[in-house]
Amino acid sequence: MKRTTYAGLIDESYLGQSVTLAGWVQKRRNFGDLIFIDLRDREGIVQLTFNATNAESLKVADEMRNEYVVSITGEVVKRKESQINDKIKSGTVEIDVVSAKILSQSKTPPFYIEDDVNANEELKLQYRYLDLRRPEMQKNLRIRSKIMSSASHFMDNNDFINVETPILAKSTPEGARDYLVPSRIFPGSFYALPQSPQLFKQLLMGAGFDRYFQIARAFRDEDLRGDRQPEFTQMDVEMSFMSADEIRALVNEWVKAMMKDVVAFDLDTKKIPTLTWQESMDRFGTDKPDLRIAYEIHDLSDLMKQSEFGVFSKAVQDGGVVKAIAIPGGAAHYSRKDIDKLAQYIERFGAKGLAWLKVTEEGVSGPIAKFFPEPSQLVKAAGAHVGDLLLFGAGRNDVVSATLDYLRRQTAQDLNLVNQTNPWAFAWIVDWPLFEYSEDFDRWIAAHHPFTMPNEEDLHYLDEGEDPHQAHAQSYDLVLNGYELGSGSIRIHSMAIQEKMLKALGFTPEKAHEAFGFLLEGMSYGFPPMGGIALGLDRLAMLLAGQENIREVIAFPKNSRATEPMTEAPTRVDGKQLNDLGLFVPESD
């Protein structure tokens, strides 16, 4: 019995035809000599009917249980009026089954195979092959697949060469913690799984490939958050002899094709704004602004320098800032208690309280309203209108930015102010600082990575006696709906500049050559100007599938302990395997 089509594709165009289908039993209902089976395959569901006319098939149907795998042949007929189900494609038809066969039985699954199933996350990961049967998971992974095929197609049409770079690579300093792989041939030596193909793709440009593309796996042994996994996928490109503008224009075309192929959205790339990093920080308090939200941050520092309200005036006089957002219609929506909750939440950013005002016909109201008897200038400067809620941040600029960024996104969600007229708000963030201060490492690190080209007019900052941290970079991030989709830059292709850059990061010449000697050496043999970008596939798939966690778009993800509950990896291994590697593992966990 060769399958002729998918269950989920059956509709009235098949009426009168004999079809052979194969799939899973979603549901069985018995009515004496009449049995209905909902048959599920990857395309959807169709209703099978078994009756006494085909006694043998009826008997087979009676043995069918949920999640049995079956194959049937039958005729597509109209459903009775009372049976019509307009929620599914096949809702007006059903299959009058002539013959049926059970191909595989199933125990009762630990949870129902349906989208709104309320099962424990860990249990669902343990039985991932069952969880993946849900229509939503099927859709999510197909969206991910479509993003990849769209990218392959686009890159192929634009003369990119798909080159695979090593997974067994070299451990390098800078960046996150490496996953290591012990060498058997050289006991005590290790490969590292790559955190990105960055150096390899630069070497490919050095090798003259001109346009490189790869859908590449990358690895970071970091503590996991909701949107992080130990392994993740980048759609990675690099080009020679192109300016940052030209590269962004090409990426725009790529993204346009992708939005069309994957979600049938006609993206107008001319409307993708380009903001400098500084502008993004000033207007949105973040380097990945969600531009679906209309309201922005307003700087009121000058206005508040002499404010009656001591918290504000002191903040400015101490070298800090006072900034605010005006939430449209927020006055009626937020009670004092609601605002207290927000105030509590923002303590994690270092904020020591949340000043607020409601804008009324008469002026402003709220506990600190008394300090603003003539609020019209303030209201205007904050871009507020009657009925708005004004939320303030006062103090250190970075704390105020983080606070107001959060408040902007949270309030927009609370009030349904995430603009539905532009569901896909892309933006380019450019002109990043070359370095940023890392609290974790307690030193300056590269804001992107150590191979990012400084702006030409900033090159002198890397010279002896100057402050390298003043330099900005030829880097550009692509942002979508408040998420960083990809990070790109023009790269350093000169050994002299690369050496200065590593020095500014604290490398001695010896350390620099030990870690990156092959790259520095390469640059002395004629490397071309180059740049590129990597788009995060997991996050992109998550956004296009309308999900909130990347686990929903990964077939076999790890949990928050970096464990895969189905196979139980990582596991203990044979002592012999460790001996072969010259490893000794203390019995310590």
Next chain:
Amino acid sequence: MKRTTYAGLIDESYLGQSVTLAGWVQKRRNFGDLIFIDLRDREGIVQLTFNATNAESLKVADEMRNEYVVSITGEVVKRKESQINDKIKSGTVEIDVVSAKILSQSKTPPFYIEDDVNANEELKLQYRYLDLRRPEMQKNLRIRSKIMSSASHFMDNNDFINVETPILAKSTPEGARDYLVPSRIFPGSFYALPQSPQLFKQLLMGAGFDRYFQIARAFRDEDLRGDRQPEFTQMDVEMSFMSADEIRALVNEWVKAMMKDVVAFDLDTKKIPTLTWQESMDRFGTDKPDLRIAYEIHDLSDLMKQSEFGVFSKAVQDGGVVKAIAIPGGAAHYSRKDIDKLAQYIERFGAKGLAWLKVTEEGVSGPIAKFFPEPSQLVKAAGAHVGDLLLFGAGRNDVVSATLDYLRRQTAQDLNLVNQTNPWAFAWIVDWPLFEYSEDFDRWIAAHHPFTMPNEEDLHYLDEGEDPHQAHAQSYDLVLNGYELGSGSIRIHSMAIQEKMLKALGFTPEKAHEAFGFLLEGMSYGFPPMGGIALGLDRLAMLLAGQENIREVIAFPKNSRATEPMTEAPTRVDGKQLNDLGLFVPESD
């Protein structure tokens, strides 16, 4: 100066146009006030001319050296008759340069960037970015890229879903040695890099994806041979509800599309032969026959049972075989000394000598001719003709097969008898034994892998009290020009059969569930019938690029010590990194 096209694309259609190019200096020749530069980019070479008309450019050109990166603008003009070079696309034109700029300087490279360069292999790997600049390496990696884009396209058109499976996976017994990755969160536990996505793709079929595709990286920590690398790439597919015949038909279409896209060859899939494993062994002595060679192995055992030549008759009487190949025209080509060399070589297969005869007008000649005074029956049975060289194998069948397989391929190469009329000889090898005896492990192992479905009529061999090693499998290998391109099979989808299979491999029930519990458990929840195949991308690219070593089609390969000479991976790592992982490395190498 924005580049307008590639150097290698310039031809007479550009005559009179102004173009801007960027690339590498292949060669500089000075003739006083006239300088010629061969400019190379990924598409090829064009000649630049600099003269006194543009004094400034001439000065820049005078500074150019081999492998400098330069950008120029100029007019495409005809070359002088005497200057025409018909070896390159741009050979009748040149660029009259108006302006030029040096973008990057280069030291003198350690070897010339040209295809017939005679540099040490290790040096070439150390400066891989230079070696990759050679036109041949550029071509090789583009062929590899084309194979991938062709596959993506085909799979997309055939409704396959591209799903990425984990690289950080679980260590499982059977198969080769795993690469391990220590877990930081669970010290003493390890991930394993997958030897193939086999189990994950079966689970995806269990999850109902129906058609899966992935270009997947796989890893084996084995000793390296010429065509092996620690990491390699598989083009991996799996399908539900399809028979082996249907799967092979689909793979034929895939391969047909690939041959067209990559090497513009029109493959007639109807002419791809399907041989049983037994037939392949009998006719060619191998399970991966090179069908470009016309002559085959002939079994002369019956004929030789009573031979006057004791070596032959004894071999048969002892339960062995006597087989031969007849090499067309071989009599004149091979001297006694040549044959002695072949005899010496085949000792590695266990052969204890090489009996041979030359077929003459009169009969046969050679040292053992005296035993065959009436050779006509022998000559006929061996398919020989006047002028042929007959080479014999006598003894254990496996030794004879290995010997004659080698001799067939070697002699065909020596005499140019690899058939040029069919450059791409594909074949399917089917009906494999389910098990094979491993000399390495000194026990029976799965001939393909432990998840291969036995032939239906052979299932009983897995039952208590029967001999499982009699069973044959629903497996099929795709062979091209004597190389195994891919290995596929119908998989076991029933827990009961899978448990029997593991038992036959020596697993106790406890061990079976420890290693493969998640799969066995999965099979009890309704797994569909399924099958698939994986084609080896490295080997395929090697063959289509006309190379003899897979290193030539891998951007950054490892050497025979599994080291990558450019980055020097694997390396020593920080003690802190090892501490984080709870590892202790004795100072032992």
